């Protein structure tokens with residue numbers, strides 16, 4: 564049998580092959596991901612099917628697309644096929660963690676959440692612009708972001724509103740929101756003032772604010788009162804003091820009310836003081852699930868607790884969340900949380916062909932919260948293949 568390349572050569576010389584097998588001359592599709600369980604919460608798809616890609620876009624989702632119609636095939640039988648993941652809280656400013664590494668774990672779009680501020684964002688902008696996947700930035704309201712040793716708002720005057728606004732205006736295509744880290748260790752007593760300053764930058768530009776909560780000087784309801792529809796609270800399951808639960812473990816009414824007002828709640832795994840199994844479990848038992856599941860991954864997180872976004876997602880399988888709901892929180896929900904990403908996180912026909920393929924393995928897998936508490940899960944997601952803009956990249 565002739566290879567496709569040989570056929571094309573033959574066809575250049577004459578039309579014999581063309582009349583016999585027109586489909587072989589120019590493959591209808593560039594790539595078909597074959598036979599996987601396709602899970603796309605954006606269109607409520609959950610069935611075994613093939614995903615066909617042409618010219619960097621999703622071209623078809625249907626069962627049994629003939630293999631000869633594709634230039635390349637990924638065999639996904641027994642695997643999960645999902646939209647490429649969107650991680651709305653990661654940190655790629657340190658050299659140990661690259662966007663390319665995140666891409667290899669299925670993350671086709673990510674947001675650096677506040678690693679740098681107005682004074683030192685240029686290098687991060689370059690990293691974003693040169694990344695093989697989609698990278699956007701939340702600008703830290705403090706001038707140098709995390710470069711000052713994660714104490715960036717102890718001196719609140721480092722949060723310079725005009726400077727931050729100018730930095731966003733200069734790079735409006737890349738900087739898509741403002742980050743304010745409000746824990747006592749980062750902001751001392753200035754948590755509310757930090758949000759007010761973030762507001763002054765974000766509101767005229769109509770971009771969202773992400774606040775990092777947990778162990779803040781002010782109670783969470785006072786912080787939530789300063790937030791608006793589309794703003795994001797990350798580290799939602801941070802324990803007391805000033806977490807989302809009252810002394811009896813009930814979700815605070817102001818937290819429920821904030822969700823009602825359109826404020827989004829993000830997981831943000833990270834490594835220190837951001838969540839416990841206990842808070843996550845209690846909140847989830849009361850129906851308070853995350854809108855988005857993010858990693859808060861850093862270089863150190865590559866080998867400690869976080870590992871990668873699929874590992875973080877697997878913790879929610881352990882907590883009892885069905886796999887399709889877990890996928891929704893890193894695809895369709897995450898796309899809605901970041902306005903610039905609203906057309907991603909989907910396998911709709913015509914969408915960018917960003918696709919992740921996972922193996923959902925069964926066994927005994929250990930997972931940790933930020934306080935060294937370990938639990939054993941029975942299922943874990945492992946990246947199997949990644950397609951970005953229609954090209955197989957991992």
Ligand SMILES: [Zn+2]
Pocket residue numbers: 652653654676833859
């Ligand atoms: Zn973070």
